Amino acid sequence: MLRTLFSRPALCSNIRSTVTRAAYSTKPAAEAQTKAPKRVTVRPAPKIPAPAPAPTLFPTLDAVPEAAYTLTQATPEKAGWYSLSRTRGNQLPVYADVRANGHRTTIIRRIEGSLPLLKRDLLSALGLDKDQIKIKPVSNQIVIAGDYVKQVRALFRQADL
Numbered sequence: 001m002l003r004t005l006f007s008r009p010a011l012c013s014n015i016r017s018t019v020t021r022a023a024y025s026t027k028p029a030a031e032a033q034t035k036a037p038k039r040v041t042v043r044p045a046p047k048i049p050a051p052a053p054a055p056t057l058f059p060t061l062d063a064v065p066e067a068a069y070t071l072t073q074a075t076p077e078k079a080g081w082y083s084l085s086r087t088r089g090n091q092l093p094v095y096a097d098v099r100a101n102g103h104r105t106t107i108i109r110r111i112e113g114s115l116p117l118l119k120r121d122l123l124s125a126l127g128l129d130k131d132q133i134k135i136k137p138v139s140n141q142i143v144i145a146g147d148y149v150k151q152v153r154a155l156f157r158q159a160d161l
Contacts, residue, residue, distance in 0.1 A: 080114030084161045092156050096149045106144040106152060118142060125155055 087093055093110040111118060115135045119142060122133060132145045144152070 080117055082111060082113035082115070082118045084108070084156060085110045085112060092153050092161070094149055094152050094156070096147055103145075104147040106146065106148045108142040108144070108152065109140070111140045111142065115140065115142065122152070122155075126151060 084093060087110075093108065095107045095109065097105045097107055099105070108118075115137060119133050119135055122128070122142070122144070123130065126144075126148060128144070128146075134143045134145075135141075136143060
């Protein structure tokens with residue numbers, strides 16, 4: 001016995017589609033026949049010798065002397081150097097920043113070399129407190145609280161930076 005199902009007609013068509021399916025059977029399902037399981041033999045995997053270690057590009061830490069990877073404390077004589085690269089207009093990169101609340105800061109940009117050494121020299125030359133000068137290591141800038149643009153430019157011109 002077959003039954004026919006009619007689906008809804010398409011939106012732009014007046015033709016019905018038909019799907020023919022077998023009727024549901026009322027007979028009970030046949031019982032599955034059971035078979036004896038097959039015998040499976042398991043054999044151990046053959047032993048493969050480990051390959052020789054390949055030569056490495058970098059030595060192990062045991063092969064490197066301790067003095068080669070120990071950091072030493074820098075002395076003030078070996079602390080480093082600093083310089084300023086000039087702008088396109090051959091000006092010193094010292095800027096005044098005035099915030100909305102009226103606070104003025106001096107920003108020194110384009111610093112190459114040791115930022116702490118430059119901070120120490122600015123502290124001694126301008127006579128400022130430690131809290132007034134901040135280092136921005138990510139952008140290589142020094143920010144001074146207050147308007148010290150003229151004094152800093154005069155220092156850099158005198159030092160021929």
